[in-house]
């Protein structure tokens with residue numbers, strides 16, 4: 001039995017195990033009787049990064065997404081012998097340390113020109129006056145008081161100090177030419193971009209001095225965001241900004257020596273009503289809210305377009321601002337058409353009849369586009385009716401890369417992609433062979449928890465698709481040590497019981513070769529029952545398992561039911577302890593307080609998302625860590641990171657795994673790693689439902705791998721995946737045989753012969769749709785593992 005006093009991971013060796021095997025502190029794996037041959041697991045310190053290749057590839061061969069199935073077939077079927085080395089069809093467990101590709105060290109790299117960047121440093125600001133406080137920006141004094149005394153925000157960040165005066169447009173309004181040009185705001189993640197655009201809007205609404213205006217004036221500002229979580233978050237910020245009553249009272253009572261304030265008769269504009277329509281809610285109640293009047297509205301594109309087209313009482317005739325937060329994401333294919341239709345409709349519906357009444361507002365719809373990664377899209381934005389857009393950037397740490405481009409001209413053109421990463425964010429990477437990935441993740445999480453104060457850690461793990469998130473959530477949450485322990489005593493007892501039962505039924509034991517599975521299968525029923533009862537607890541937002549002891553595990557992906565999604569997001573926002581497993585639905589904009597570690601278990605499909613993912617930590621000047629997992633075949637990705645001027649530290653996989661083990665285990669780290677893997681595999685085998693989830697996850701992972709952007713295709717190519725080794729990431733002993741039987745989007749079927757007749761743009765749209773299916777808001781069915789039914793269908797087709 002397991003020694004319960006063992007003060008370590010559930011995977012620790014039990015040296016006192018009482019059974020007949022003399023060598024029982026070693027994992028009992030058929031072909032692991034001997035110590036793994038470390039020579040196969042080679043860390044080559046020479047820096048010749050171009051020389052390695054895991055699976056020989058024909059370079060430069062490009063194929064459309066429609067050929068993925070063909071490739072999968074080739075990789076799984078045709079080349080089974082070649083690809084499947086190290087994985088057999090029997091229950092023999094292959095070693096984690098044989099047949100791995102050689103890992104060459106790329107080393108750590110840093111950008112020597114990178115300068116320390118102060119978020120609040122305001123001396124180099126391109127404004128007419130020195131800005132040290134919110135008041136200096138020209139914001140309404142009441143709002144400034146509220147920010148300081150109620151929201152504890154002392155001074156503006158660099159990007160706020162730079163943008164707010166421009167967006168208030170005060171000087172020009174005073175001089176009588178209040179033309180509000182469009183604005184593009186680019187600043188690093190966690191630098192306060194939300195307040196950058198919200199504060200001037202609210203301030204200008206507060207300055208309307210006309211009693212005839214009430215909420216029935218309709219929607220004056222729309223903020224478009226790519227996800228519902230981000231919409232919810234912005235709505236909360238808006239609510240906190242317009243809840244001014246307390247501030248008014250205090251401000252009136254305070255004997256302030258500030259003349260401006262004392263002389264000002266404070267009027268609270270009760271009519272300013274923020275609101276949200278972001279799908280997932282009943283349309284009827286959204287319509288009712290719109291009818292009453294929502295003055296500042298935050299919305300996701302699909303739902304906004306729907307209301308613009310179908311809700312007569314949705315009044316945008318006076319609209320003055322359209323903000324695209326995470327603009328580059330919103331302008332990607334997939335959202336693009338919706339955004340174009342929205343712009344067209346609001347421009348059609350705009351009437352500025354009451355212009356004189358609200359003269360303090362922009363004379364026409366002002367577009368404000370925001371993101372940490374937007375510059376490269378600026379040219380494209382011309383298509384979106386932008387008039388003479390002004391690009392405002394923070395003076396980030398990227399001077400090394402773009403030395404000398406800090407002048408107005410370049411800013412206005414803004415055609416270069418510069419990444420802006422918080423200086424205090426510590427980035428690292430680990431190159432791990434596919435077979436060791438799962439163990440590396442588990443030990444990494446364990447070491448993070450162990451090192452955190454009071455063993456409380458807030459970690460986000462990014463994965464490529466919903467099915468892989470679901471699989472890991474269940475594996476980590478449901479893992480049960482008992483299901484993996486096969487002590488001789490228990491085994492003998494259970495065997496006796498089974499034989500008894502079979503003889504009683506007059507049955508025959510056909511599985512005499514499979515000792516382990518007899519025990520495991522017997523536990524399947526119990527586990528399945530447990531699972532059913534756990535599924536019933538639908539209100540549960542997290543799961544706590546044996547694996548990470550007191551650390552709750554959360555999951556977030558697009559096709560979770562909306563109510564569950566919102567609950568999870570809200571709960572995880574509040575907690576100071578938890579592992580969030582998620583897709584890129586959580587990559588953009590979310591301001592989850594105190595996240596101290598980001599793990600990119602699967603690299604993002606687009607480099608921009610690398611920046612946004614790591615940006616969930618180290619926000620507003622705080623410390624944070626981010627680690628990227630790469631396969632040996634993906635090492636070229638580091639060239640891209642290096643070229644962007646990032647500072648990244650190399651962590652060797654051996655060191656990473658050891659960090660998660662007890663000191664006494666570290667000497668035998670390879671055995672411990674194998675033991676961990678073996679137990680996870682046994683656990684999966686003990687639970688038929690989870691086994692199916694693992695297979696689904698495997699298949700979806702392979703399909704998601706094919707959605708990497710074309711510029712990175714040579715690095716992340718499905719042909720480079722060793723599917724036999726990859727199975728280990730899903731605690732499977734071999735690659736599922738039917739992964740090519742996938743549920744395809746219906747359009748795929750119509751072009752089943754490879755979509756030869758499709759234009760390249762149509763192909764790109766399809767690709768983006770697939771990408772969205774895997775990771776986004778609109779993720780309705782990411783399941784690409786068809787399961788037994790489809791398998792049957794395909795057989796009959798033949």
Ligand SMILES: Nc1ncnc2c1ncn2[C@@H]1O[C@H](COP(=O)(O)OP(=O)(O)OP(=O)(O)O)[C@@H](O)[C@H]1O
Nearest residue numbers: 155156157189190191192193194195372589591620
């Ligand atoms: N002037 C300020 N002083 C202190 N904290 C601030 C200030 N402005 C904003 N913040 C806080 O900083 C955090 C990050 O802000 P926000 O979410 O707007 O960042 P962002 O730049 O939009 O990030 P991302 O690019 O990830 O969307 C929030 O918690 C916000 O309340």
